[in-house]
């Protein structure tokens with residue numbers, strides 16, 4: 441039986457570790473944090489992510505985690521509500537907003553039921569160990585000092601700033617992004633029910649609000665790329681005043697009233713790229729380490745979980761069958777070949793909405809001011825949004841866990 445070293449216990453690494461350990465494969469999962477709450481992640485789980493966890497046999501465990509379910513989205517332009525859309529009408533259930541620390545603790549607890557699994561927290565990987573033209577392990581800083589952790593296959597799931605990607609020298613194709621996202625939470629306003637999200641659209645700005653699992657309201661505010669420094673200099677009051685200019689009066693009043701109670705502020709420097717090659721002999725990269733996603737359509741966690749399912753299908757038998765390097769590398773190549781088309785197509789779809797908002801002012805003004813209300817009345821918004829939403833909700837390729 442071969443041994444896998446997985447670097448990074450985010451959704452990709454933790455779920456793959458669980459799936460491999462369940463097959464009896466030896467897995468060492470290395471995570472730099474000692475507490476999952478210290479790493480900021482998204483909370484939106486699409487139906488495809490829910491389905492992936494169900495396929496892993498973890499549906500009931502997921503249902504037991506702190507979460508909310510989005511049943512409707514109201515789309516505004518300034519103070520005017522243009523349309524209310526229920527995801528059900530678009531042909532797929534709405535997203536769930538799930539506590540990520542709780543999800544990851546659940547995944548590693550499930551993995552820990554198998555004796556071949558070992559989680560080491562507080563271990564930061566710094567470099568790859570190479571031997572005879574092959575990755576043979578990693579060098580890591582641990583609380584007890586620097587040490588090598590060796591394995592037959594190293595799997596890099598260390599996220600969007602992947603050290604393994606950098607050390608492997610792998611090249612990526614980038615899709616330029618015009619925006620960053622400021623995330624924060626405020627107390628949930630009484631005028632919004634816990635199943636309803638709101639989106640505020642305008643030229644060069646967009647705000648998305650949804651009820652979080654912890655009883656607060658999550659706000660994602662899209663700003664011009666690189667403009668956060670300017671916003672920060674204006675302080676929290678300037679920040680609220682700027683957001684309030686673009687939203688409906690009820691929300692603007694709420695933001696002003698709760699200004700001091702803003703928590704979890706976080707700037708997401710939006711990056712969207714994809715490795716040209718996801719693997720080298722002895723090494724495979726998955727999740728954000730291979731393909732950081734744009735935040736459009738809340739795709740990152742779902743794609744990471746689907747990567748893990750496909751990786752388990754190909755790597756599980758190869759690792760269980762022994763450590764033949766050629767077989768492991770061939771399996772890694774098959775994982776990349778199967779996952780690349782979906783990631784490429786989803787990343788292509790993610791570029792559409794920002795192009796509308798960040799294109800010429802006349803185009804977004806015409807679309808949002810005149811066409812959108814008309815198209816909404818004719819039912820065309822629901823039809824077009826439905827076709828995009830279903831792909832974000834369900835994925836664009838068939839992903840199943842082999843028995």
Ligand SMILES: Cc1cc2nc3c(=O)[nH]c(=O)nc-3n(C[C@H](O)[C@H](O)[C@H](O)COP(=O)(O)OP(=O)(O)OC[C@H]3O[C@@H](n4cnc5c(N)ncnc54)[C@H](O)[C@@H]3O)c2cc1C
Nearest residue numbers: 448450451452472482484565598599727728738739740741
């Ligand atoms: C603010 C924000 C909002 C988002 N919103 C959503 C959303 O609503 N829906 C959605 O689907 N996606 C969302 N995303 C994206 C989503 O969080 C990621 O795509 C997803 O977490 C990727 O999973 P992953 O397992 O590949 O990597 P990650 O979740 O990034 O996990 C990587 C892990 O590796 C560890 N690590 C990193 N470097 C090292 C190292 N050198 N040694 C050891 N460990 C290391 C990290 O601590 C981390 O635990 C959001 C992301 C952010 C930042």
